[in-house]
Amino acid sequence: SIDGQRLWDTLMAMAEIGPTANGGSCRLALTPEDAAGRRLLLDWCEAIGCTWRVDRVGNLFIRRAGKRDDLEPVATGSHLDTQPKGGRFDGILGVLAGLEVFRSLHDQGIVTERPLELVVWTNEEGSRFAPAMVASGTYAGEFAVEDTLARRDADGVTLGEALEACGFAGDLPVGEPRLDGFFELHIEQGPVLEDAGESVGVVTGVQGMRWFDVTFTGQSAHAGPTPMRLRHDALAAAARLIDRLQAHAMADASGDTKVTCGCLDIEAASRNVIPGEVRLTVDLRHVVETELDALQALFERELAAAGETFGVTVSQQRIWASPVVEFASECIAAVEAATRAQAVPWRRMMSGAGHDAVYVSRVAPTSMIFIPCRDGISHNEAEYATPEHCSLGAQVLCDAMVARADR
């Protein structure tokens, strides 16, 4: 069984690389801090006899040999990069729990049939290079290697240049090694488990997500002398859309419809000027693809209606779409069996957030394990998961991996 204290100590040690003022971490992808985090992990892994390789987009594959190294490995992993003011658990837990699995097996002298692989996926957060999960997506064939290497950060540095600069430009062809299966442990990043008093989520898939950039173009004018009937108020139209989308999502008793408007920018805003142009982001999610289609259609209708009501021109662009993912039943079953053995409250659930497992699931049988995080908060220095829950998640991960590797 795994050593929860040791796992916690590695989490806290990793958090010291790129520490932030309020107890979080800042390790943007492929910065010196991200590289230092990877090297710390590699030191720990080499100490227990693991070997490692890096592919052309910087994905790091750390192998623990099995009895049959000719077979494809059973893998785990997540990411070590963080948001600018990120937490100590999002991604990191999934990587360090993999390390803890390796260490525990090492301590107990256990060698699995199949080799095990711990993967650190590059740039999951998407904070430095958009979009999120770009390197696991490249591994799975969703993005072309050259395109990924050419993506630029806000300073114009390409992902390829950043890889060279930080020493993690590898030569392993992207897509190798092929995996027999992939398990990812992650904090839930939402409040569902905590709210229900449950300790483990057996993740059966990931909801579909679609991202839109919306522009409302009206006419800016002075707030005082312009009659309501002659206005073309871009913010009024945006507010109408937001309100209608919220009302629709809140009316769905199943709770499966999710709508979020995260960014709203008014061009040249001033308190006594009617907004002439507003840019809004819309994030639509649903666990059923056809329902997501219907939600998008509703969004398009409400957008057109809001524009018409307020005499405002509207346009929208869908900039990302991630279809509903259903994980492999055999991997879900392995996680469920390992969870049942712990005799804690648990549930099957869909992931609300995208994870590297979304893309990996296209090329290997995959599932995920969630543990609760305090107040559902993540992407925030205040992100927290208890040592007990981290330990529990790592134990479930260990048991699921060993079961699959030895099947």
Added chain:
Amino acid sequence: SIDGQRLWDTLMAMAEIGPTANGGSCRLALTPEDAAGRRLLLDWCEAIGCTWRVDRVGNLFIRRAGKRDDLEPVATGSHLDTQPKGGRFDGILGVLAGLEVFRSLHDQGIVTERPLELVVWTNEEGSRFAPAMVASGTYAGEFAVEDTLARRDADGVTLGEALEACGFAGDLPVGEPRLDGFFELHIEQGPVLEDAGESVGVVTGVQGMRWFDVTFTGQSAHAGPTPMRLRHDALAAAARLIDRLQAHAMADASGDTKVTCGCLDIEAASRNVIPGEVRLTVDLRHVVETELDALQALFERELAAAGETFGVTVSQQRIWASPVVEFASECIAAVEAATRAQAVPWRRMMSGAGHDAVYVSRVAPTSMIFIPCRDGISHNEAEYATPEHCSLGAQVLCDAMVARADR
């Protein structure tokens, strides 16, 4: 009668001081550009024998002698400062039309009974030092001199320091000279006259205005895993408030209710993060004070309801209130008589925007003259009024002033 071409030439010459890329002007209050504009005006006025004084908050009083210089002067004026990307007419027309009145009387050898006074009020726009109309407000006793001098711009420079630096710190006590009457010519800054095909607005008063800073405090959380029912979405609450206020204002068939939300800021916005804090500005206007009270009460109720619906804490602060102004009937009548003499389509109307005349009207009989501006646009480089309308407005101003000065 006044010389419309000469007026237009002075407007265009003034616009060359602090010109902007797209044909507007940038003369923020008490900058070197603003001072250069004032000096150009003073050169023109001295050339026709005027004298001038500056009060302690930089208001500039330029006098044309009358037959009875022991009597209080009949005054006109407006402001020379602009928005950062302002136009060539807002404020400037009111000042340069006053100059044109003086020049025309000078050319024709006319001396009025009472002296005439052309006033350049400091910092009307409020772009550099908040609030707007602060120096005419100080003249009228609304603000204390020391408070006005201590107001700071975004760089921390006080209004008093800026006055010294630009050479317009005067020693005339604020509140002097007392005025027999005040007429202000201004572009409408709205589309009403243009929309109706009318050339002059006889301004009978100014609608009441109230400004609010509103804060919505919810809880930021990840857009994906957070169920709608557990959200505290600050933007959803703000959108609900905006939508309800818009619906209320648009439903007022009289057109007298005006609501504008000009600024909306989301704290640490990200497209997949539920907004945790939103700051919104609300501008409420009405021509009837008791209706404005009712509008504020409605705003407060809708704000509370929006907060409750979305589980968001709300707070608001009223940062400015300007009561409904009714101009002096004798001054309105003088403007109306001068307008009728021109045989053009005109209307009586309330001003939608605040002007220096709002505060001056508390201490002297006052009214205003509006001319149309293209598409109702102001506070914008594209602001435009035709030479014909400028000339017409200046003629009405001249006739109203002379009639009062000789009454």
